[in-house]
Amino acid sequence: MRFTPNMTPYIKDFPPESLPISSIDTIPEPPLNENFPLNKELQQILHGKQLLFENLQHPLEEIHQHYENGYITYRKGIIKTKSKTVCARCGNQEQSLFAHFPCARCGEEECIYCRKCIMMGRVSECTPLIDWCGPEPDCELTEHPLEWQGTLSPGQQHASDQVRQIIIENRELLVWAVCGAGKTEVLFEGINAALDSGKRVCIATPRTDVVLELGPRLQAVFPGIQVAVLYGGSEDRHLQAPLTIATTHQLLRFYKAFDTVILDEVDAFPYTADESLQYAVRQSRKEHSSMVYLTATPNQKWQNECRSGKMDFVTIPARYHRHPLPVPSFKWCGNWEKSLQQDKLPPAVTQWIKKRIDNQKQCLLFLPKIDKMEKVLTILRKTYPKIQAVSAEDPERKAKVQMMRNKEIPMLLTTTILERGVTFPNIDVAVLGSEDRIFTESALVQIAGRVGRSAQFPRGDITFFHYGKTESMVKARKQILHMNAEAKKKGLIDY
Amino acid sequence: MKETLARYKFRGDYVLARAFSPFIKEKLKNLNFECLVPIPLSPERLYERGFNQSAALIREAGFTPKDLLQRIHSEKQSKKSRLDRIHQNQVFEPLNINIKNKIILLVDDIYTTGSTLYHAARVLKNGGAASVFSLTLARG
Numbered sequence: 304m305r306f307t308p309n310m311t312p313y314i315k316d317f318p319p320e321s322l323p324i325s326s327i328d329t330i331p332e333p334p335l336n337e338n339f340p341l342n343k344e345l346q347q348i349l350h351g352k353q354l355l356f357e358n359l360q361h362p363l364e365e366i367h368q369h370y371e372n373g374y375i376t377y378r379k380g381i382i383k384t385k386s387k388t389v390c391a392r393c394g395n396q397e398q399s400l401f402a403h404f405p406c407a408r409c410g411e412e413e414c415i416y417c418r419k420c421i422m423m424g425r426v427s428e429c430t431p432l433i434d435w436c437g438p439e440p441d442c443e444l445t446e447h448p449l450e451w452q453g454t455l456s457p458g459q460q461h462a463s464d465q466v467r468q469i470i471i472e473n474r475e476l477l478v479w480a481v482c483g484a485g486k487t488e489v490l491f492e493g494i495n496a497a498l499d500s501g502k503r504v505c506i507a508t509p510r511t512d513v514v515l516e517l518g519p520r521l522q523a524v525f526p527g528i529q530v531a532v533l534y535g536g537s538e539d540r541h542l543q544a545p546l547t548i549a550t551t552h553q554l555l556r557f558y559k560a561f562d563t564v565i566l567d568e569v570d571a572f573p574y575t576a577d578e579s580l581q582y583a584v585r586q587s588r589k590e591h592s593s594m595v596y597l598t599a600t601p602n603q604k605w606q607n608e609c610r611s612g613k614m615d616f617v618t619i620p621a622r623y624h625r626h627p628l629p630v631p632s633f634k635w636c637g638n639w640e641k642s643l644q645q646d647k648l649p650p651a652v653t654q655w656i657k658k659r660i661d662n663q664k665q666c667l668l669f670l671p672k673i674d675k676m677e678k679v680l681t682i683l684r685k686t687y688p689k690i691q692a693v694s695a696e697d698p699e700r701k702a703k704v705q706m707m708r709n710k711e712i713p714m715l716l717t718t719t720i721l722e723r724g725v726t727f728p729n730i731d732v733a734v735l736g737s738e739d740r741i742f743t744e745s746a747l748v749q750i751a752g753r754v755g756r757s758a759q760f761p762r763g764d765i766t767f768f769h770y771g772k773t774e775s776m777v778k779a780r781k782q783i784l785h786m787n788a789e790a791k792k793k794g795l796i797d798y
Numbered sequence: 799m800k801e802t803l804a805r806y807k808f809r810g811d812y813v814l815a816r817a818f819s820p821f822i823k824e825k826l827k828n829l830n831f832e833c834l835v836p837i838p839l840s841p842e843r844l845y846e847r848g849f850n851q852s853a854a855l856i857r858e859a860g861f862t863p864k865d866l867l868q869r870i871h872s873e874k875q876s877k878k879s880r881l882d883r884i885h886q887n888q889v890f891e892p893l894n895i896n897i898k899n900k901i902i903l904l905v906d907d908i909y910t911t912g913s914t915l916y917h918a919a920r921v922l923k924n925g926g927a928a929s930v931f932s933l934t935l936a937r938g
């Protein structure tokens with residue numbers, strides 16, 4: 304597609320003065336014509352989004368009329384400056400992730416495109432990003448949509464009040480809640496206040512399984528409003544709901560859409576590693592909007608920003624059941640990889656496992672790598688044939704976790720994939736090779752956080768077997784002790 | 799391979815054509831041909847894709863694609879069943895270029911039923927080509 308200087312689009316027979324959108328200096332923004340009969344369906348689909356022509360089923364002519372009458376803006380998909388190329392959709396600035404091709408759409412021999420976000424449709428120099436800039440679609444106000452009978456712990460209540468306040472005042476807040484504190488409930492009052500005043504709210508998380516879990520949970524407490532659940536392959540894509548639950552990846556389609564964005568598990572992969580997801584979150588917020596970050600394990604940078612006062616934060620240092628967090632103990636176990644080569648486990652590890660299995664206490668053993676996990680499995684199965692192992696690529700992952708839940712197996716070996724989300728009511732947990740780089744401070748805090756989750760079984764053992772203590776291990780332990788001390792001081796734990 | 803091909807064909811990640819060049823070059827080394835002909839796309843499909851995947855494979859392998867055919871109509875191929883495609887009528891027509899006694903190699907990215915290649919080959923044969931054979935990247 305090329306545009307003439309008066310922004311008439313052509314898809315073939317290009318007039319000589321026409322240009323791909325990236326080469327146009329300033330793209331005019333026609334004033335809003337209030338008498339224009341807008342297409343409500345287009346408004347519904349496009350509001351708060353940044354889409355491509357091919358994402359819309361409406362004819363080009365109709366979309367363009369909305370542009371001419373001030374209801375739609377065109378932005379450059381690829382922004383070129385003297386020094387660099389930037390993708391306006393995903394924020395990619397990594398020059399190696401751009402390529403060019405002889406383009407049949409604009410006729411240019413070298414049309415630059417972004418490889419980073421290509422799975423959502425190719426954005427190139429001749430691709431306009433289409434946003435809605437006309438009036439917002441009408442949305443029905445539901446007064447006090449929250450229907451929830453539960454009670455908050457004092458720690459939760461304190462955090463909940465703050466969340467509510469910053470949502471009303473359009474500010475930012477980090478909620479630092481220990482594993483098992485019940486952080487989702489802390490959001491209810493704030494979301495309620497937002498929805499009550501007609502604000503659009505989004506809960507975003509890097510992980511699809513969290514989206515799948517949160518969707519029904521929030522729909523249950525806000526039964527009167529529509530909740531859109533968005534993840535790769537979901538069907539709610541064009542739904543304009545007051546409350547959206549989405550993977551951070553899905554936010555790449557949004558643009559100035561939300562008054563409130565709540566980002567769950569900020570520290571989780573791939574959000575931390577992928578700048579385009581952070582860009583997506585920024586892009587999805589309205590200019591005046593609030594932002595809540597939720598985490599059990601903020602990384603060092605976040606922790607520093609909290610301590611130095613750069614970032615407003617609130618902690619929930621205690622679990623809902625008012626027992627302290629189990630504190631990891633460290634056990635040196637020598638060169639365990641060498642032991643494995645000789646088909647043996649370090650004696651300390653063997654003893655730890657034997658004790659659990661003899662007492663019929665279920666346990667999890669985390670390992671840094673899949674091949675090590677397989678090796679340990681082979682060794683252990685000689686004595687305990689029912690033990691299972693599960694890794695990220697395992698197609699039977701769900702079934703094995705379920706077997707563990709049903710207590711059909713005494714022990715599960717795993718890589719870091721089970722560090723979050725998955726909880727078993729009464730287990731002990733060990734890490735073999737906790738010195739490995741993969742076990743960061745937050746990974747270790749998360750792993751320790753698997754223990755003692757239920758009120759019925761609030762205690763349990765967490766042991767890090769290592770071949771040399773690391774800073775991450777020490778910091779993880781310190782973080783847990785610190786939270787327990789804070790909880791004690793605030794009177795949030797009884798035991 | 800399958801994922802790369804899907805990303806290339808359906809997402810239009812042009813540079814991946816280069817990932818397939820070693821394969822194409824290797825195949826072409828042992829073949830005797832005078833023109834490399836990409837399977838053409840309809841104008842609508844070409845706009846949608848932004849480039850012709852088969853032509854890009856030829857070009858990125860260091861050869862020059864030669865357009866000898868065009869599509870007659872533009873029904874969405876991928877929406878039809880395998881059987882429909884085998885029994886459909888001719889979809890290509892020749893461009894007005896002399897191909898008398900030429901040895902022609904047709905290039906396609908995914909071999910689905912063979913009917914596309916069959917129809918293309920027939921048009922070229924009828925136009926006087928000495929022989930027509932084909933090269934595909936993967937079987938669909």
Ligand SMILES: [Zn+2]
Pocket residue numbers: 390391392393394395417418419420421426
């Ligand atoms: Zn991009």
Ligand SMILES: [Zn+2]
Pocket residue numbers: 304323406407408409410411414427428429430
């Ligand atoms: Zn182009």
